[in-house]
Amino acid sequence: MSLITIIDKExxxxxxxxxxxxxxxxxxIGLWEGQALDDHVQNTxxxxxxxxKDERNDWRRIPIADLYKCSSSxxxxxxxxxxxxxxxxxxxxxxxxxxxxxxxxxxPNFKFSPPEVVFALDSSLDAEYSIARFSLLTxxxxxxxxEFLMYRLQELESCAQDSSHGMYQRSYDRQHxxxxxxxxxxxxxxxxx
Numbered sequence: 001m002s003l004i005t006i007i008d009k010e011x012x013x014x015x016x017x018x019x020x021x022x023x024x025x026x027x028x029i030g031l032w033e034g035q036a037l038d039d040h041v042q043n044t045x046x047x048x049x050x051x052x053k054d055e056r057n058d059w060r061r062i063p064i065a066d067l068y069k070c071s072s073s074x075x076x077x078x079x080x081x082x083x084x085x086x087x088x089x090x091x092x093x094x095x096x097x098x099x100x101x102x103x104x105x106x107x108p109n110f111k112f113s114p115p116e117v118v119f120a121l122d123s124s125l126d127a128e129y130s131i132a133r134f135s136l137l138t139x140x141x142x143x144x145x146x147e148f149l150m151y152r153l154q155e156l157e158s159c160a161q162d163s164s165h166g167m168y169q170r171s172y173d174r175q176h177x178x179x180x181x182x183x184x185x186x187x188x189x190x191x192x193x
Contacts, residue, residue, distance in 0.1 A: 012147050013096060019140045020059065020087025028080025030054025031066055034073025059088045064097045065104055068112035074120045079136040086141065090148050093117035118152060121145060122182035134189070142190040146183060153179040 007015070029037070032053040041047045055062050067088070074082075074089065091097065092115070104110050124130050137145070156175055 007147055007151075009094065009151065012144070012151060013091060013094065015147065016087050016090050016144045019138070019144045020083075023059065023084050023087070025054065025056040025059075025084040026080050028082075028084055029073075029077045030056065030081055031062065031070040031073045031085065034076035034081065035070040037076040038072045056084075059084055062088055064092065064100045065110075065112075067092055067115055068104065068110070071113050071115040074115050074117070077133065079133055082133050083136045083141070086137070086145075089115065089117045089120075090144060094148070094151065118149075118179075121149060121186075122178045125182060125185045137189075139190055139193045142186060142193065146186045146190060149179055149183045149186060153183065 032050040036047050036050040041050065077085065
């Protein structure tokens with residue numbers, strides 16, 4: 001049982017929208033440029049074409065289908081790219097766009113994987129690469145990450161309690177430990193600002 005108290009989902013959604021509302025991509029790496037990097041696009045014209053597809057002013061205009069089509073991009077974004085897209089990624093991982101996702105999955109040719117949002121927020125956080133990628137986040141934005149991870153931890157614990165056949169204990173323990181460690185690290189990041 002967790003000793004963590006979190007805010008409710010609707011409040012967290014509003015908090016995320018508010019914290020990231022005014023963020024612009026500027027010259028950061030966006031979804032399509034990140035995909036070009038992952039695909040090792042060498043052709044300068046093709047690379048520029050993909051980069052030009054990136055939304056730069058309002059992350060709320062990015063189609064959810066693009067998150068799937070560019071699912072690996074989160075791993076290739078720089079600090080500006082992370083700051084710009086993180087609000088959308090957090091909302092996506094909270095199933096805010098579930099109806100849109102359901103419509104996408106009804107198309108037989110739509111065979112894309114979702115981005116691994118939690119993995120990006122709980123893995124190798126002490127590596128220089130991760131420290132740099134998250135370096136532009138404000139205290140308010142980091143608070144959103146902490147609350148999101150607490151929300152996910154509560155979901156994990158609830159799933160384990162509600163499951164009639166139970167979760168695999170090792171998988172549960174691994175996920176629980178990963179989330180708990182990430183929460184601690186992100187809380188430390190928030191204090192350090």
